[in-house]
Amino acid sequence: MAKLALLFLFALPLLLSLTSLLPLHCNAFSVDRPTDRRLLVLVDDLAIRSSHSRFFSSLQARGYDLDLRHADDPGLALRRYGQYLYDGLILFSPSVQRFGGSLDLAAVLDFVDAGHDLILAADSSTSDLIREIATECGVDFDEDPAAMVIDHTSYAVSETEGDHTLIASDDFIKSDVILGDKKIEAPVLFRGIGHSLNTANSLVLKVLPASPAAYSANPLMKLSSPPSLTGSAISLVSIVQARNNARILITGSLDMFSNRFLKSGVQKAGRSIKHEKSGNEQFVTEISKWVFHERGHLKAVNVHHHKVGETNEPSMYRINDDLEYSVEIYEWSGSSWEPYVADDVQVQFYMMSPYVLKTLATDHKGLYSTSFKVPDVYGVFQFKVEHQKLGYTSLSLSKQIPVRPFRHNEYERFITTAFPYYGASFSTMVAFFIFSIVYLYNK
Known part of the structure; x- marks a missing residue:
């Protein structure tokens, strides 16, 4: 009994730790419910819990479980026992x-490489660590640590005269899947640092660029040399959708998410219209829906192909067979899967290069289908669907199938196109017979 009691005492901490992990794993991201998620929020000051409470409340209202921690908390960890x-x-x-803890630059990048999402907000106090994370994601903040985005044409007129660091921007990306189908009427308030996009990274997109008159410089000093970042090359808010469908949002303004900016009225310089409320709340809500896969997340199911007139999927096709191909594609709406409707989904019948490229027809209920004839080439082919569209997760489907030639007993007995050859053969035999008779019996 003493040994059993001792064993129980040693095993109890392990059982408690495993039990504490069960809720985390149960709420983890799943293919069937992409928004069942637990989010880690790291802050410099726990006062952000109240100063940015409206943004956090909007996430919680949509079903997210937030774990708000200090960034140097010694107990920080993104994964444990091989599980995120x-x-x-x-x-x-x-x-x-x-x-703090086991969290570092490599751990954050591995987290994204594993298909998880990231929101990064910077400001004029941004450290080298945050800059390195942004650089690895394809975004370069201004090297001058004191630089801020200044704009003498697109600023909020409510600010103190001469202070043009509070930008009022409404040059949004034209994409309903990223920002929602409801237009953002009021400008978004932005105060912070600008960044440029790495031209070698084709996955980064500007969601909110600066105006052509903007530049990045220290607002407390006179310009002694041309700014390193100017005009529309400056991005205020950018997004990345990685090839593994992980999504990243990067902005140089932490204030953009604050209660003050979300509730503040705004009037853009040069305009007579004064909005009672800025577009920040709608903007950060809609962009966070996209980042956390509440919109633009696709899944494909029931990939099927068969010969015309049949229903069973064959193990191989014969050249010149007529076949039908179908797939069902759905989009996550935040609460359920809805039919995805598009007119640019294509299938390739592929061997080294596409032999057949067909656009799939849709019934507007999620089913995409087409039919075509197998090419007169035998080998190992693939049905390939590669669908990539702005704002949507990419679909990459492939299914391998061999194609064989006709067997010797499957050809027609007499081929119509071979009649001239048949005629030539018989005429040769007749001519030889006549020649033999003439040669043998002619004196």
Whole structure:
């Protein structure tokens, strides 16, 4: 009995730790419900819990479980026992020099490489660690640590005269899947640092660019040399959708998410219209829906192909067979899967290169289908669907199938196109017979 009691005492901490992980794993991201998620929020100051409470409340109202921690908390970890504890990461800690616990630059990048999502907000106090994370994601913040985005044409007129660091921008990306189908009427308030996109990274997109008159410089000093970032090359808010469908949002303004900016009225310079409320709340809500896969997340099911007139999927096709191909594609709406409707989904019948390229017809209920004839080439082919569209997760489907030639007993007995050859053969035999008779009996 003493040994059993001792064993129980040693096993109890392990059982408690495993039990504490069960809720995390149950709420983790799943293919069937992409928004069942637990988010880790890292902050420099726990006062952000109240100063940015409206943004956090909007996430919780949509069903997210937030774990708000100090960025240098010694107990921080993204994974334990080989399993990720969170499905999304929000970095509202621009000045952190070093994360606590086992969290570091490599851990954050591995987190994204594993298909998880990231929101990164910076400001004028941004540390080298946050800059490195942004650089690895294809975004370069201004190298001058004191630089801010200044605009003498697109600023909020309510600010103190001469202070043009509070940008009022409404040049949004034209994409309903990223920002929703309801137009953002009021400008978005932005105060912070600008960034440029790495031209070698084709996955980064500007969601909110600066105006052509904007530039990045220290607002407390006179310009002694041309700014390093100017005009529309400056991005205020950018997004990345990685090839593994992980999504990233990067902005140089932590204030953009604050209660003050979400509730503030705004009037853009040069315009007479004054909006009672800025577009920040609608903007950050809609963009966070996209980042956390509440919109634009696709899945494909029931990939099927068969010969015309049949229903069973064959193990191989014969050249010149007529076949039908179908697939069902759905989009996650935030609460359920809805039919995805598009007119540019294509299938390739592929061997080294596409032999057949067909656009799939849709019944507007999620089913995409087409029919075509197998090419007169035998070998190992693939049905391939590669669908990539702005704002949507990419679909990459492939199914291998061999194609064989006709067997010797499957050809027609007499081929119509071979009649001239048949005639030539018989005429040769007749001519030889006549020649033999003439040669043998002619004196």
